[in-house]
Amino acid sequence: MDSIEVGFLEEKSNYIRGLIVKEIGNLGVGHIGGCLSVVEALVALYYKHMNINPDNPQMAGRDRFIMSKGHAGPALYAVLADKGYFPLSELDSLNQPETNLPSHCDMLRTKGIDMTAGSLGQGISCAVGMAKASKIWKDDAYIYCIIGDGESQEGQVWEAAMAAAHFKLNNLIVFTDYNKLQIDGTVEEIMGLAPLDKKWEAFGWNVIEVQDGHSITQISDAIIKAKRSRNRPTMLILNTIKGKGVSFVEALGAKSHNSPFSKEQMHSALEELNLGGM
Amino acid sequence: MYENMEMRQIFCESIDRLMQEDERIIVIDADLARGNGTLSLREKYPQRAFDVGVAEQNMAALAAGMAAYGCVPFILSFTPFATRRICDQIAISIAYAKRNVKIIGSDPGITAELNGGTHMSVEDIGVLRSIPGIVIFEPVDGIQLAKALPQIIAYDGPVYIRLFRKIAPAIFNDSYKFNIFKADMLKEGKDISIFASGIMVDESIKAADILQSEGINAEILNIHTIKPLDIEAIIKSARKTGCVVTCENHNVIGGLGSAVAELLIQEFPVPLKTIGIQDHFGEVGSINYLKKKYKMTAEDIVKVAKDVLSNKI
């Protein structure tokens, strides 16, 4: 990737952060922390690596994306709106009555959402199912999925892990948003996951640890490597920061999970992102 | 006494008091202690109040193991994850093995509000009601919750508590006498019986006021325990009034309405209609918005009540 493209994607990430802040700020409450921690992964996928067509959301053979940590819906909605799946103005309807943009991803309501999620642990199994189906149809699609680190405490995640390796699903690329936080505290104090890389390796996955999960270059290089995996699914462990980019949200720690978010906070967050006029 | 206190605070304060007296009580969360108000217990009871992470199935069976060791564990999550997500663990490790585990599901039905369809349980009572041996209890206000907890602990067996987390309008005062197996007569009447639970009790009281102003004298029972039903009270009321409306924050299939209908059709058939979620999934929205949309307001109860009355023989 040349520096111009990197610059473009970094700027895009900042803009997407702004859209998220506005969505949640308009509403006054939301899953702000876990939305801000997945921005670069989404931008690398939707603006660089995924084979998709916003004019034809159901395009045959397209790559799929499953937000298994379904509470990060607002982050994905910002990306989908900017890509043209639906008008940007629709972002104001987040969680309003009759909205197409509910808290948790819903494939029946939102154009561009490939799978419904919200009950943690299930999305990654759905992703395994899609990767398996894609192998049968031989449509050469890649299936991408983001899971949370807290979510990874669900036994189902490890059932999915076993199945994907067993079926040799090298078309499956999963990211762990390793922000080290869940609702009740840090992941290590609540129910330790470490060593996460060794766990996935032991389950038969191709594991790539991305030191800085907010580096477009590092994420993008890791996706390229993942696509070359010969017969194993890939786990990209993204070391991220919950609330990334908005200092007072980062400072909330675990409390940033589902937090009140006032208009003033929205404006000061936009200032910090240099998006004052947005 | 509990005015302006959230139900989760009342739970936490009460269970704290009970934990001081009874060492068997354990409180286990699955990464929702912050939301369920139980986080503060961990400082005081570092061994007996803890988290298992986002792992509800493990939580349920782990609690059954602790119960087999003489503990009385309370396990907590949002309603869908405390019931349908773990219903086999509840069925086998808890109910079939007759272990003394207390299950708390918070934000039932439309009270999940902005968490939307995935978090809006319309089926939890139905799922658990069809598993033998589980007491299903839905407290209507803080006093009832606080008075229920000692009885729930004293009862040796699985109990499911369907808990609205926020501030519930007060129905009872300090002099209230609670019996987990006896329904509460909230208002005597002779024309129609309204059997209600949870957040629908308040709507039913409002509906009864409207009906009264139109000369219709409704009887209201708070069916706080949906299983086992207070058969005697329900049949007695149906006998007296000759027609019934049930009101619940749950699918009309499988919940209170079904339970009452199953009983009355066999014991004392009368015209009956069920108010609640009409067999569809939930969606994002405030409680008031969804009550209107799903036809669960006092006005809707009045309309249905008149309809049932017109069918009275």
Ligand SMILES: Cc1ncc(C[n+]2csc(CCOP(=O)(O)OP(=O)(O)O)c2C)c(N)n1
């Ligand atoms: C099965 C299930 N249990 C509980 C919840 C409630 N819940 C939503 S998010 C969350 C914490 C998730 O933590 P993590 O996966 O680390 O998310 P992130 O930090 O990325 O926001 C919990 C417990 C849920 N949605 N689904």
Ligand SMILES: [Mg+2]
């Ligand atoms: Mg996390």
